Amino acid sequence: MRLATFNILHGRSLVDGRVDLDRFGDAVRHLDADVLALQEVDRAQSRSHGADLTAVAAEAMGAPHHRFVATLHGEPGLWVAGTGEDQPDTAAYGIALLSRRPVRAWHVLTLPTLRRRTPVRFPGSRWPELVRDEPRTALGAVVDDEHGPLTVICTHLTFIPGWNVRQLRHLVRETRTLPGAKVVMGDLNLAGEQPARLSGLRSLVRAPTFPVDEPVRQLDHVLAGPGVRAAGPGRALDLGLSDHRALVVDVTR
Secondary structure, three states: OEEEEEEOHHHEEOOOOOEOHHHHHHHHHHHOOOEEEEEEEEEOOHHHOOOEHHHHHHHHHOOOEEEEEEEEEOOOOOOEEOOOOOOOOOOEEEEEEEEOOOEEEEEEEEOOOOOOOEEEOOOOOOOOEEEOOOOOEEEEEEEOOOOOOEEEEEEEOOOOOOHHHHHHHHHHHHOOOOOOEEEEEEEOOOOOOHHHHHHOOEEOOOOOOEOOOOOOEOOEEEEEOOOOEEOOOOEEEOOOOEOOOEEEEEEEO
16 A cells, blocks of 8 residues: 655645646656645635645545545635534635545544744744744544555644644544554654654654755654554655655555
């Protein structure tokens, strides 16, 4: 089974600043993933031509089973929280999980979020700036596999130090009882070995993913619990869009 995760930056390329739906579809097709986790996904946004990017990706990879979960709805600059099972029908932004394999059940988990502004110093900045985080969530799929159920979880954790750690630990704790072996994929905003050490899961891929042109940090991860192992070395791929590289790995059980 091939797993992949990709923070798609709503399909925009840093090379030309454009969202090209054909280019996005080609990128997803190139991954050839059985289960794909996407972050920063648009639905019905003017900046991405009003498209449902989850549906575009599903068609490109041949995934009959897919789900989008909005963390925000509305337009950029006018966002409203949209996390949880109660999903809006309007324009939205969030995460998605897609599978070629049959999915027995879907699970949505709201993650703890800091509700006040907090100072954060970004790389290259001399002084911190006050920021407010967006809602964060996780989406799990119980996937049918010849070896039994496999629960694959997609998430996009906050960039706020300390809170990303809290969210990861909350996610692992709250999904412990879901069926079968577990895999957590996504942009965790935690570098290197931190996610594996903090979660108690094993990293299946070690490769820098950010920034896309000359990556120096691995912010995107595929983590696995007992019963899942890499069948070979994973890869970080520049697919011609986003500010992240995609991460792909073949796994066996």
